[in-house]
Amino acid sequence: MTIKFLGANREVTGSCYLLENKQKSKILIDCGFFQGGDKSQARNRQKFNFKVQEIDAVCITHAHLDHIGRLPKLVKDGYHKMIYAIAPTIDLSRLVLEDTVKIAQEEFRHTGEHKIFDEYDVVRVMGLFSAAEYNRLFEPAPGFKVRFRNAGHILGSAFLEIEADNKKYIFSGDLGNPDMPLLLSASAPAPADVLVLESTYGSVVHERGVSRTVELQEAIEQTIKNRGVLMIPAFALERTQEILLAINGLVENKKIPHVPVFLDSPMAISATEIYKRYAKTHFSRKSLQDLLVDRDLFDFEGFKYCDTVEQSKQINHTPSPKVIIAGSGMMEGGRILHHAKRYLSDPRSTLLFVGYQVAGTLGRQLFEKARRVFIHGERIAVHSRIKSIGGLSAHADSIDLVKFAEKTKTSLRKIYLTHGELERARGLRKTLLKSVKAEIDIPKMGEMGE
Ligand SMILES: [Zn+2]
Structure with missing residues (x-):
């Protein structure tokens, strides 16, 4: 062959x-x-x-x-x-x-x-x-x-x-x-x-197990303390569901204070529905056990789906601190760009990468600590903190x-x-x-x- x-x-x-x-x-x-x-x-x-x-x-x-x-x-x-x-x-x-x-x-x-x-x-x-x-x-x-x-x-x-x-x-x-x-x-x-x-x-070599969730917890706690915005550019498939699952765990186990969390991506919302449909045959034993006590592993207090453009715009009116998960994962388009434009120059905010950033993408530029970037033709100075959790890959x-x-x-x-x-x-x-x-x-x- x-x-x-x-x-x-x-x-x-x-x-x-x-x-x-x-x-x-x-x-x-x-x-x-x-x-x-x-x-x-x-x-x-x-x-x-x-x-x-x-x-x-x-x-x-x-x-x-x-x-x-x-x-x-x-x-x-x-x-x-x-x-x-x-x-x-x-x-x-x-x-x-x-x-x-x-x-x-x-x-x-x-x-x-x-x-x-x-x-x-x-x-x-x-x-x-x-x-x-x-x-x-x-x-x-x-x-x-x-x-x-x-x-x-x-x-x-x-x-x-x-x-x-x-x-x-x-x-x-x-x-x-x-x-x-x-x-x-x-x-x-x-x-x-x-x-x-x-x-x-x-x-x-990725960080293993506990440190990964701890890092996410720290990023959220820091955001709450600074009264800033935590932006997570996430791929609609898998990354988003893993992050929701992790935050769900932190909230259900009372490890973080109350904070609004927005999923601002119609595609990620639809993907999450598909994940739920295949839970029985594809989820791990641990996830299935968790489902016995928590009916929805992707939903928790403070969490909001933003499907329409109107709902997306409403996020701006919610006072900080807040967490925004939005696509696209490498910041090549999608609603994350609107949030990045608004909050990248705010030193109280954090941009958190949880997935691979391909060379040539805006995500890669920011991942490599560019101090200024162009979004929709507009020059944006980067003052927010840039972090990444490789273990969430x-x-x-x-x-x-x-x-x-x-x-x-x-x-x-x-x-x-x-x-x-x-x-x-x-x-x-x-x-x-x-x-x-x-x-x-x-x-x-x-x-x-x-
Ligand atoms: Zn793949």
């Missing part, structure tokens, strides 16, 4: 792999958006460098935009066969893709730039989705046996075990942070010949990634590191070489593997 690397190579977005076996069957794994930087939209528009009509099936690891964003373009360019994913991934994909169309419409109004796809293409994508089950081997195309396994990254996320041409392959997708309490942790991978492994946090860290690789190692001969900036991937390669006897490559976009 050959693997063509078509995205998220030496960077963290644009995931896409084309696999071809000896029977000439072709499947695609993920078909994501490139994000961050001026060139990303141009790259999303580019023609696929394979014949779309020749693809026999698509398998999607999870619903993050950088794994599904180019699906509507794929369909627009002529793809009309099945797209396999775990059931909640299908629901979340609809949400993410519809939101992307909405953002593109707004951009069109501002810049006149034509949309890559429209709502009609999204409807057609949704029609091609077929629900896969965890742990069940099936044959999406002749000569490809595929098994979706729980990746513990976001609701419905999967890594894929694939058998083709008498070899076993694992595509990790994005692996979850096993320390996060909400969902079931990742399944253990079976031994494989070839492992394609993400490396987002390839050279980073939805991604495995270098220790988890090495453990994952070690489980596959009995027959492992090759590892390809993808989905990570080059420095992170190199860091992970160095660590892996100590415990795994396999050749380790960090492929460039367009390169072939086997």
Whole structure:
């Protein structure tokens, strides 16, 4: 089997792999958006460098935009066969893709730039989705046996075990942070010949357990003491629910004084509803136990959903201290920008990062302590405190990634590191070489593997 690397190579977005076996069957794994930087939209528009009509099936690891964003373009360019994913991934994909169309419409109004796809293409994508089950081997195309396994990254996320041409392959997708309490942790991978492994946090070790919640508690307490605003740019899927769960715990256990907490993101509100729908089958045992005493793990005293623009504007009229959770997670758009414009220059306020900030995004500039930024063309001086809690990440860290690789190692001969900036991937390669006897490559976009 050959693997063509078509995205998220030496960077963290644009995931896409084309696999071809000896029977000439072709499947695609993920078909994501490139994000961050001026060139990303141009790259999303580019023609696929394979014949779309020749693809026999698509398998999607999870619903993050950088794994599904180019699906509507794929369909627009002529793809009309099945797209396999775990059931909640299908629901979340609809949400993410519809939101992307909405953002593109707004951009069109501002810049006149034509949309890559429209709502009609999204409807057609949704029609091609077929629900896969965890742990069940099936044959999406002749000569490809595929098994979706729980990746513990976001609701419905999967890594894929694939058998083709008498070899076993694992595509990790994005692996979850096993320390996060909400969902079931990742399944253990079976031994494989070839492992394609993400490396987002390839050279980073997250804070563990208690310190993470304590840090969040401290950030909230400091905000209350300063009578400031705590802004948390959060990804609508997973980050938001984990943060709500953590604050819910702090409030229910009376660890923090009363403070208004706003979730200012229609998409995150809808995503939270989808999470609740799949609680029984996807939540961890601990979360299910908590549900016996607390009917809603994402709701607590002082908490308010802000769905409409009017509700969002009302947040301004609520006196500080207050906590605002809003998208987008990397501050590339969304309602967080309105709050950032208002409060970034206030030294009593805090901007708290809880997820990965891709190079080229406003979030990354602020994360790297820029003292002034431009929002909606306006120059904003940054006086608020900038903090981050790595332990709240939805991604495995270098220790988890090495453990994952070690489980596959009995027959492992090759590892390809993808989905990570080059420095992170190199860091992970160095660590892996100590415990795994396999050749380790960090492929460039367009390169072939086997
Ligand atoms: Zn992801």
